[in-house]
Every structure is written in C-alpha cells, then in structure tokens.
Amino acid sequence: QVQLQESGPGLVKPSQTLSLTCTVSGDSISSGPYYWSWFRQHPEKGLEWIGYIQYSGIIYYNPSLRSRLTISADTSKNQFSLMLSSVTAADTAMYYCARARYYVSGYGVDVWGQGTTVTVSS
Amino acid sequence: EIVLTQSPGTLSLSPGERVTLSCRASQSVNSNSLTWYQQKPGQAPRLLIYGASNRATGIPDRFSGSGSGTDFTLTISRLEPEDFAVFYCQHYGRSSWTFGQGTKVEI
Numbered sequence: 258q259v260q261l262q263e264s265g266p267g268l269v270k271p272s273q274t275l276s277l278t279c280t281v282s283g284d285s286i287s288s289g290p291y292y293w294s295w296f297r298q299h300p301e302k303g304l305e306w307i308g309y310i311q312y313s314g315i316i317y318y319n320p321s322l323r324s325r326l327t328i329s330a331d332t333s334k335n336q337f338s339l340m341l342s343s344v345t346a347a348d349t350a351m352y353y354c355a356r357a358r359y360y361v362s363g364y365g366v367d368v369w370g371q372g373t374t375v376t377v378s379s
Numbered sequence: 380e381i382v383l384t385q386s387p388g389t390l391s392l393s394p395g396e397r398v399t400l401s402c403r404a405s406q407s408v409n410s411n412s413l414t415w416y417q418q419k420p421g422q423a424p425r426l427l428i429y430g431a432s433n434r435a436t437g438i439p440d441r442f443s444g445s446g447s448g449t450d451f452t453l454t455i456s457r458l459e460p461e462d463f464a465v466f467y468c469q470h471y472g473r474s475s476w477t478f479g480q481g482t483k484v485e486i
Contacts, residue, residue, distance in 0.1 A: 304416075304424065304467055306476040317474050320380065353423055357471075363411040363430020364471040369423035 259283040261370035262356050269348075269377050275341040279370060286335055288312055293337045295328065295367065297350040305350075309357065310337055315327030332344040344377045351375075381405055381470045385479035385484055392484060394460050400453040400482045407448045412471040415453045418481075419464045427466075428453060451474035458484070 265277035279293070286293050295307035308318040311333045318326050322341065328335040341348060352375055356368040382405040392398055402413070410431040416424035426435040428444035428483045431451055455462055463486055468479040 303481045304418075304469075304478045306469075306478065309476075320475060355423075360429055360433065362433055363414065365414045365429035365435060366416075366424070366425045367426050367437065372423055 258357065259368045261356065261368055263352060263354050263370045263373040265373060265375070266280075267374055267376060269344055269375060270346055270379050271377055272343055275339070275375055275377070276349060277339045277345050277352055277354070277373065277375070279337050279339075281335050281337070281356075285332075285357070286310075286312065286330055286337055287332050290359045293330065294355045294357050296353045296355060298353070298372075299347075301352045307339065307341075307352075318377045326374075340370050349377045351377065380475050381408055381472055381477050383468050383470055383477055384468075385468060385482045387482060388480075389485060391485045391486070392458055393486065394458050396458050398455045398484060399457060400466055400484075402446075402453070402479050403450040404449045404451070404470060408470055408472075410447050410451075413444075413446070413451050414469045414471065416467045416469065417462075418462045418467065424467065455484075460486075471476035 260282045262280045264296040269275045271348040286297045288311040291312050294309035310316045310328050325339040325342045351372045353372045355366045384403045386401045413431040415428040418424040432444045443454045465481045465483045467481045
C-alpha cells in the first residue's frame with residue numbers, strides 16, 4: 258500500500274522559506290506514470306495545485322507561484338520536497354503531497370498524504 | 380489557464396435524493412483531463428471520477444460523471460449519509476492544473 262507523509266515546520270516567519278518533504282513508502286518515486294505533486298488548501302477555502310515532479314524528472318509549477326517555488330526529489334531517500342520562498346500570511350494553508358497518475362483514459366490523484374498545516378506568522 | 384466554475388455553491392438535500400453538480404470550463408477541454416474529488420471535513424480529497432466519466436477504484440456506482448467540451452456533470456443517483464461533503468472538479472492541463480471552487484452538499 259502506497260503511503261505519503263509530509264514533514265516540515267508548522268510555523269514559518271514572514272519573508273522566510275517554507276520547506277516541506279514528502280516521504281513515499283510502498284512505491285518508488287522513480288516509477289511511472291506518476292506525478293509526485295504538491296497541493297495546498299487555505300483555511301475554509303478550495304484546493305490549489307502547487308506543482309509536481311514527474312517520475313522522469315520533469316517539473317511543472319503553478320504559474321502564480323513559480324517565481325518563489327522549487328520542487329525537487331531525492332530518489333535515494335524516496336522523497337520529494339517543496340521550497341517556497343518569501344512567504345507571507347497568504348501562504349498559510351494545509352499542504353498536501355500526493356501521487357497523481359495517468360490512467361488510460363484520464364488523470365487523477367489516487368494517493369494523498371494526510372496533510373500538514375503551515376502557518377506564516379512572526 | 381483553464382478556469383473551472385462549479386455550481387451551485389451549496390446544495391441542501393436529504394438522503395435518498397438525486398443530485399447533479401455542474402463544472403463549467405472557460406474553454407473546451409479534453410474529457411480525459413477532467414476529474415472529480417470528494418472532500419470531507421478534516422480529510423484529504425478522495426478521487427471519485429477521472430476522465431470525466433470513469434469511476435475510480437472502490438467508488439460506488441451511485442456516482443457517475445458525464446460531459447464534454449466545456450460542460451461536465453457529477454451525479455449522485457441516491458444520496459447516502461456518508462456522501463455529504465464538498466465536491467471539486469479539476470482540470471489536468473499540459474502545464475497547469477486547476478480546480479473549481481467546490482460545491483458543498485449538505486443535509
């Protein structure tokens with residue numbers, strides 16, 4: 258059974274960098290056809306896609322976050338990570354890591370982490 | 380970037396009722412790029428439908444999806460108590476993924 262677990266500070270100061278890691282068990286992040294993804298959800302709001310790193314190493318970012326965002330992977334640890342710089346209170350949210358996949362006839366996130374709450378505050 | 384608009388914002392219904400949720404795209408999209416999720420309070424989303432009409436593994440057949448072009452629909456044929464939640468549609472674009480704002484189905 259594939260499981261994803263987010264880890265990282267729950268509190269980040271404004272202007273600093275938010276760093277989260279997702280540890281994957283039960284599958285290899287080098288295997289396909291998967292998109293190892295980050296999403297977030299602001300309090301009482303909807304879902305927002307942050308970005309993904311594909312099993313092949315291709316990376317895509319949400320255009321609205323691209324200038325502050327870095328997603329990377331460490332295949333030796335079977336982890337992928339998120340770094341979001343220059344954070345503000347608007348980055349306070351629940352952050353989810355997830356595995357998206359391509360089916361023959363569509364796409365979907367079939368495995369989610371439990372989520373981790375990140376608060377930006379001094 | 381594709382903008383998805385879901386309607387209505389909130390539905391107040393009773394168990395046993397049939398419900399139809401709408402997701403409209405700002406421009407025509409490929410059906411295989413449209414996905415539906417269910418999210419309950421305090422939980423991560425759950426994949427319901429991918430490719431506009433394909434049920435994900437373990438999803439009851441009371442859930443169905445349809446549509447093409449710009450208009451997509453999620454139907455729950457007969458609401459069960461555990462179905463009350465927020466439902467999101469999502470578009471998988473070539474370089475950007477977007478969500479609708481969600482429809483809350485409440486008792």
